[in-house]
Every structure is written in structure tokens, then in C-alpha cells.
Amino acid sequence: MATTIGVCNLSPVFRRDMKSASVKPKRRPSPILKSLAVSTEPASLATATTSFAEKKKKSSDQEGETTTKKIKRLLEVEESEEYCGGKRKSLKDYFEEAKSMMIRSDGDQPRWFTPIECGSEAPADSPLLLYIPGIDGLGLGLIMQQQRLGKIFEICCLHIPVKDRTSFTGLVKVIERKIKSEKNGLGKRPIYLVGESIGSCLALAVAARNPHLDLVLILANPATSYSKSVLQSTITLLQLMPDQTLGVSFMSLMTGDPFKMALDNVVKGLLLQPTVEGLSQNLVAMLSYIPVLADILPKETLLWKLELLRSASAYANARLHAVKAQTLILCSGKDQLLPSQVEGRRLRRAISNCQTRSFNDSGHFLFLEDGVDLVTIIKSAHFYRRGKIFDYISDFIPPSTSELNKLHENIRWFIAVTSPVMLSTLEDGKIVRGLSGIPSEGPVLFVGNHMLLGFELIPMITQFIIEKNILLRGISHPLLFFKMRDGFEGAFDLLRLMGAVPLSASNFYKLLSSKSHVIMYPGGGREALHRKGEEYKLFWPEQSEFVRMAAKFGAKIIPFGAVGEDDVAQLVLDYNDQIKIRFLETLTDDGVNINPRSGLSGEVANQDVHTPICVPKVPGRIYIYFGKPIETTGRKHELRDRNKSHEVYLQVKSEVEQCLAFLKDKREHDPYRNFAVGSLKIIAQVMLVRHSILSPIIKPHVSAFICASF
Known part of the structure; x- marks a missing residue:
């Protein structure tokens, strides 16, 4: 395990000093997908023609490289490209790729594909990630995530064609067939099932039917709450709406706030151009993709998907008790399609090995929102492992530059x-x-x-x-x-x-x-x-x-x-106070006190974990x-x-x-200890960031004041 982060010339905001920023790297080829041509199974189903276990060996220059070092190197290359002019794929790319997929015949059978940028970069011992799409069925839901995911996973996405009418149990069998075809070549590595909406129901069904398999479930806004959703009561209305109106309605429901993803994608650009102009251009661009939505979910397909949601929810809910897989539920606070946060709490209690994470400002299509990084979520929850159990040393991936930037933003x-x-x-x-x-x-x-x-x-x-x-x-x-x-x-x-x-x-x-x-x-x-x-x-x-x-x-x-x-803080109710008034709260799920020094005596053995009540003091x-x-x-x-x-x-x-x-x-x-001087130092830092208001003569003095101490 490396002890230092492989980042050079970190500035106080953790960004690299990219001297070659004017030289833009070559963009990866488009479209992002490999050919969807696959072998067809007799039962009108399809699987990938090539098993990940049968992929060609890695090049000789990487054979002696440890997995952790390779992952770190790949993340560094990715971030270098980002700072040199490259960028993360956006919602626009989702629509563009969906459009190109719709232009050519996409067949009529479910099949698996690997995004081009995820084809061969992951280390040889990386786990396999199978993405199961939501109501759109395209398999493009990870388009904004797959660049980083491809550094640590072998990725394969399920594509369900618009005209496909495979039943829910038929789709479950497609996934099971894929898992069985890959499992023998993976050794002790787990298989990740990342599902959205109806895809989450499919993942839960597969896990319930195969409790002996080592599966890790990452589920975004599961459709197990379909019976409580607005979709349940609007089927009749949807039948009466024309396709174009359906597209507008569906786009507005894609986020917690209408067009939130559109705003997220231009927020940086708005700082450099008139707000109204930037907003209007982006909304016009979004509205131009309404015909694409109509192609993805024409009325007859949408009604079929809603019926599929109903059966998927019922099937998965009836088998939650049988799910033994390690599970992480991601819940959006502004999901206008499903009551996801309430459902997340229910699933957390119903599934034995389950955790939840909430995203209060996000909508239904979580992975298509700017600011949501699935790799960071998985790492933070300690859900990334290459073996039967998580190893805190060998499975640890050092934080990337973008993660360090976010850390700095949160604590600055x-x-x-x-x-x-x-x-x-x-x-x-x-x-x-x-x-x-x-x-x-x-x-x-x-x-x-x-x-x-x-x-x-x-x-x-x-x-x-x-x-x-x-x-x-x-x-x-x-x-x-x-x-x-x-x-x-x-x-x-x-x-x-x-x-x-x-x-x-x-x-x-x-x-x-x-x-x-x-x-x-x-x-x-x-x-x-x-x-x-x-x-x-x-x-x-x-x-x-x-x-x-x-x-x-x-x-x-x-x-x-x-x-x-x-x-910094003044204790109001400490442990002794809370014991007296019976206010003590434990933090563990079942109230069990986890004491790492239970065999010791004296004060150090008294490590009851509680929540002290304190208020801020003058800083x-x-x-x-x-x-x-x-x-x-x-x-x-x-x-x-x-x-x-x-x-x-x-x-x-x-x-x-x-x-x-x-x-x-x-x-x-220390003359700089008190609050008044501390406040002045905050103002000085803001002035230094906005360096344009400082003359070259004043700037060195402001910097010296900020760094001053006893």
C-alpha cells in the first residue's frame, strides 16, 4: 500500500500545476459503444460473445505493477486529461449516444455491451460490474460515471431494445446467464450489480434467487415502491397523451427540480457569460432532445415498461427476505417518480446486509446528475473489494485529485x-x-x-x-x-x-x-x-x-x-448529563456498544459511544x-x-x-488568536482568491498576514 498520494505540485486547493494545459489531449473515439453485434441464444435472448475471463493478457509493461499502483496511475492520467482540456461526459452525450443508437437498428433482443473507454484499462484482478438500466432500457445510464468506473471495474451494460417485450422473469434469466458465464473465470472476485429503478428490482431478484453467489448490489432509487408512486395513478392519463407531450413530461420528471441537470451542466459556463443567455441556450438544447425521448420511450413502450415495473416491484418485494448480498441503496430526495428516500429506509430494515446513502437535492436519474460520483460513493462506503471480504489495506484506493478538491471545498x-x-x-x-x-x-x-x-x-x-x-x-x-x-x-x-x-x-x-x-x-x-x-x-x-x-x-x-x-465548541450535555436524564443515544443500528478495549479496566475502558450535545463558541x-x-x-x-x-x-x-x-x-x-483577527484573515483570504482587486504591491503583505502566527 502506497503511503503518499501520487500527485505532484499540489497547491493549497489541491489542483495540479498543469503547465501543458494549452495542449489538449486527443479525445477518445465516438461513439462510446462497441458494436452491439452478439450471438443470439435460442430462447430469443442474447449475451456477450466474449467472457471477461477470456480477455487477452495485459501488456508486459504492466505485469509487474500492483493493482493499487495501476489504479492510482490510471486515475492520475484521467485527471491530467481533465485539467488539460478533457471533460467528463454529460447529459448531452447521453442523448447523443441514445440518438445514434436509435438511428441504427438495435434489434429486438436484450444484449450486453462494453463501453469503449471501459474495454481494457482496469487491472486484471478487478471485479466485474454489470449495469442494469432503469426505465429507459438503453444501458447508457452510467455514461457520466463509466470513465472513472472503468479504472477499477470490468464493466458490462445491459441493453434492452425499445421493441423488446421480454418479461421480468425472462430478464432475470438473462442476468443470471451472464453471471454464470463469467463466474468461473473471476475466482474469488465478487460481481457487482448496479441497478436503477426497475434495474434495482432485477438485481434484487437475482440476488434472492442466488444467495450462494458473492454479489454486491448498488441500487439507485429502487422501483420496489412502485405501488406508492405517481406512476401508478397516471397510467390512464399517459394513455391519452401524445408522444411529444410524453417526452416533455418525462424530461421534467427526470430531475428533482425541472431541468436541474441542464443547469448543473452549464453552471460553470454561466460564470463566464450572461446568465439569461446561457440558461436559454441550454434549455433550448435540452428541448431539442425531446424527439429522442419519444424514440426511447414511445407510448406503447412506456406503457409496457410501467406494466413491467408493477410485476418487478411485486416480485422483488416478495423475496426481500432471501437477499443476502451486500447492498447499498442510493436514495434521491427529489425523485418525482418514486418515493425513494422513504423506500430506502424500508429496504434498509428489510435486507439483512444493507446500507443507505441519501442525496437530498437529486432526482430520479441519479447517475446522470453532475456532482454525483459513483466511484467516490463506493469507496466512501467501503464497498469496493476484490475478494470475499474487504481488505482495508490492499483494497484501499487513495483519494483522487477531484476528491481532494471536493474535500477542500467542504472544509475551507x-x-x-x-x-x-x-x-x-x-x-x-x-x-x-x-x-x-x-x-x-x-x-x-x-x-x-x-x-x-x-x-x-x-x-x-x-x-x-x-x-x-x-x-x-x-x-x-x-x-x-x-x-x-x-x-x-x-x-x-x-x-x-x-x-x-x-x-x-x-x-x-x-x-x-x-x-x-x-x-x-x-x-x-x-x-x-x-x-x-x-x-x-x-x-x-x-x-x-x-x-x-x-x-x-x-x-x-x-x-x-x-x-x-x-x-470551538462548548459542551452542553456530556455523557454524565445524558446518563442522568436518560437521554443517551447510541449510534449503532442495534444499540450494541462496540468497545475495542472491552478487556481493559479503568477510564480507558469506558468508551460508550454517544452523541455529545454542544454549541459553537467564538472561534x-x-x-x-x-x-x-x-x-x-x-x-x-x-x-x-x-x-x-x-x-x-x-x-x-x-x-x-x-x-x-x-x-x-x-x-x-499569539497576537492572531482572537476572533477579530481571525475574521480579518478570512476577508484577506477572500481578497487573495479574488486577486484582481489587489495590486502586486499589496498581495505579498496579505499573504504574509494570512500565514502569520506566534
Whole structure:
């Protein structure tokens, strides 16, 4: 597992310095589809002619490349192309490809195809992803997702022709036949079924009929709620409407807000042109595709699909109890076709191994919306695996540049308000501003204190990426990786995306053996969820937990301290208060307390996970100080002795306490600590971003003011 992100010259907003941006890369050939010519089965059904297991071997220059490195390289190439003038496919491409598919005869039998850009880029041990379309049946629903999906999956899409009238059970058999034809060549790799709407019902039916197969279901707005949808009550009205009117109505229902996808696709362009002109041009372009919608779903086909939806919903609902596959339900908040969020909560309870993620501002066709990235969703939920079980080290894919950009966008105001100060210690003991004292090569183990709710992780993770190009891998409470109580699912997706792993000896071993930069909190949840008056108090186990493992791999141990959360949040109801008033809420789905240190005694064993009630305080700075590295190289045999390792453990704890004392003293003399100066720094940052209002003489002074500290 690589310890640093393969991104060069990261600026404070994580974007590359692309000097060749004026040179546009060659665009991939169009259309995106390979020929749909396939062999026809006797039962009027079709499957792909070539099994993924029978594909040609990878070229010799890639044979020695690890899967993780290849995926990272492919993602870097993709992002380089994006910044050099390439772009992600859009809703316009969906209509254009649909139009070209409609022009030529698409036959009358379901068949499988592979998008051209997904043909051969994925590593040899990638899992297979079968896309099952929604009501349109085209198989183009992943057109905006497939460029990135093709880096980590072998992809095959189901195309159901407009004139096809295969029954629901017949379509189920098409999918089952495809799975069986591929399964033997996949070894221990799972098969992913990504379905939308009626495609979700098909995926659920296949999973229920084949509980012995290793399937992973990714379902967007399942049509299992058809009986409660507006479609159920509008069939008579649809029968009376002309095809063109149907096209307009269907386009308006495609999103949560009418034409939302059209607006999303031009939002960047609107910043560079008059708003009315850009909006009108885009709407005209969208309206020009109404005839294409009429070709995709003529009245007789739409009525057939609605009847298919009815039978699909009934079939899938009757068999939900038999679904054992790992399942992720994606629910749109503004789905005007189906009550998707309510249905997502129902399915989550009905399916044993199921999680949900909500997209409150999205419409029915989730994968065709700008800003929705299926790869990020899968990675964040820890749903990407290449074997029987998810491996937190070998299956981890480092965050891409676009994901880091989004992270920065989400936390930039927190960074601006808290104006973090980070100090590190050089080998000669000199304390310096920044992270120059942090070793670039691993393994490195950072050991320190948790602030309230782990606020210190936000600036730490981002600063390590910006300044050192290092991704910190956190060892976290196991609760973050279990099925959460309804309302909390997705709360820790960002930590999972950034490489957090659950606390265990095996995960710790794998991280250090892969020369990672690892961050550990011996105080765990007890420190992150501390009580009133316990700020900066350490709750460490009495016995050593990490020294001997670090010595085994010669890892440098760097103690650190973090202060500042007493300026950020005020505890109103802590654990003790909630116990007294019986207000305590657990976060796990079944109320079980997952305590990674249940065998210990004392305060550190009291790690009941709860939701502290707190309110913001007047913002203040966060300060983090990394002490001098403690070498363990060459001490492997010496530190096998429990007494010797315990001495080093106590030394690390003592130095963490010294780091805290140092910061609490120094921040009292920081002239830039108070809220007024912090507000000025926010304004200065905005001015610096809008550099056109600053003269070349003033800009350096503004930058110096932003970076100023004690």
C-alpha cells in the first residue's frame, strides 16, 4: 500500500500545476459503444460473445505493477486529461449516444455491451460490474460515471431494445446467464450489480434467487415502491397523451427540480457569460432532445415498461427476505417518480446486509446528475473489494485529485475560521513552523491526543497533503465501520474515503509493513467524547499498546499534541448529563456498544459511544505541535522486553503531555488568536482568491498576514 498520494505540485486547493494545459489531449473515439453485434441464444435472448475471463493478457509493461499502483496511475492520467482540456461526459452525450443508437437498428433482443473507454484499462484482478438500466432500457445510464468506473471495474451494460417485450422473469434469466458465464473465470472476485429503478428490482431478484453467489448490489432509487408512486395513478392519463407531450413530461420528471441537470451542466459556463443567455441556450438544447425521448420511450413502450415495473416491484418485494448480498441503496430526495428516500429506509430494515446513502437535492436519474460520483460513493462506503471480504489495506484506493478538491471545498471555511498553526521538530531539536520536521518516508507512527470530536483531524489531514504530499492513515474506533443507526449512515464516509481503518492488531501490522504514515490515539473514543472539564486530559491504557509493533518495522514514533477545541465548541450535555436524564443515544443500528478495549479496566475502558450535545463558541485557533521523532530502528529485539517497551510508551506519553503544555503556553502570546483577527484573515483570504482587486504591491503583505502566527 502506497503511503503518499501520487500527485505532484499540489497547491493549497489541491489542483495540479498543469503547465501543458494549452495542449489538449486527443479525445477518445465516438461513439462510446462497441458494436452491439452478439450471438443470439435460442430462447430469443442474447449475451456477450466474449467472457471477461477470456480477455487477452495485459501488456508486459504492466505485469509487474500492483493493482493499487495501476489504479492510482490510471486515475492520475484521467485527471491530467481533465485539467488539460478533457471533460467528463454529460447529459448531452447521453442523448447523443441514445440518438445514434436509435438511428441504427438495435434489434429486438436484450444484449450486453462494453463501453469503449471501459474495454481494457482496469487491472486484471478487478471485479466485474454489470449495469442494469432503469426505465429507459438503453444501458447508457452510467455514461457520466463509466470513465472513472472503468479504472477499477470490468464493466458490462445491459441493453434492452425499445421493441423488446421480454418479461421480468425472462430478464432475470438473462442476468443470471451472464453471471454464470463469467463466474468461473473471476475466482474469488465478487460481481457487482448496479441497478436503477426497475434495474434495482432485477438485481434484487437475482440476488434472492442466488444467495450462494458473492454479489454486491448498488441500487439507485429502487422501483420496489412502485405501488406508492405517481406512476401508478397516471397510467390512464399517459394513455391519452401524445408522444411529444410524453417526452416533455418525462424530461421534467427526470430531475428533482425541472431541468436541474441542464443547469448543473452549464453552471460553470454561466460564470463566464450572461446568465439569461446561457440558461436559454441550454434549455433550448435540452428541448431539442425531446424527439429522442419519444424514440426511447414511445407510448406503447412506456406503457409496457410501467406494466413491467408493477410485476418487478411485486416480485422483488416478495423475496426481500432471501437477499443476502451486500447492498447499498442510493436514495434521491427529489425523485418525482418514486418515493425513494422513504423506500430506502424500508429496504434498509428489510435486507439483512444493507446500507443507505441519501442525496437530498437529486432526482430520479441519479447517475446522470453532475456532482454525483459513483466511484467516490463506493469507496466512501467501503464497498469496493476484490475478494470475499474487504481488505482495508490492499483494497484501499487513495483519494483522487477531484476528491481532494471536493474535500477542500467542504472544509475551507473551517480552516479559515480556525486558522490552524502546525509546528514540527527537526532532528537537532529546533521547532519550526510547518511540517518540515516530518519524515517523508515511512513507516511513521504519530501518537497524540484527541480533541473534542476529533476536530484536529480536519486541518491535519489537509495540511499533510498540501505540504508533504502524504496521506495519513488513521486507526479508528470500529464503530465507524459498522452498520449505523438510521440517520447516521454516511456520517463517517469522509474518514473512510481518506483511508481510516478499524482498530485491530492485523490492520496495524499491515499499515506499518506497507510503510504508511499512521496516526493513532491511545485515548480513543474516551478522549474524543470527553466530559466537561476534561479538555486535553489523556486517557491512555496503563500498558503499552504500540511500541513493540513499531519496533518490529523500525517505525519512527512522533508524539504530538493538539489544543484549541475549547475555543470551538462548548459542551452542553456530556455523557454524565445524558446518563442522568436518560437521554443517551447510541449510534449503532442495534444499540450494541462496540468497545475495542472491552478487556481493559479503568477510564480507558469506558468508551460508550454517544452523541455529545454542544454549541459553537467564538472561534479560535487550532494549534498542533509534533515533537521530535523517537527512533525504533535497530531496537526490535531490545523492545521485545515488556519493561523496555513500557519505558518507551511512558516516554511517548510524557512527550505528548509536554507538547500540550508547550502549546497552551505559547498560544497565550499569539497576537492572531482572537476572533477579530481571525475574521480579518478570512476577508484577506477572500481578497487573495479574488486577486484582481489587489495590486502586486499589496498581495505579498496579505499573504504574509494570512500565514502569520506566534
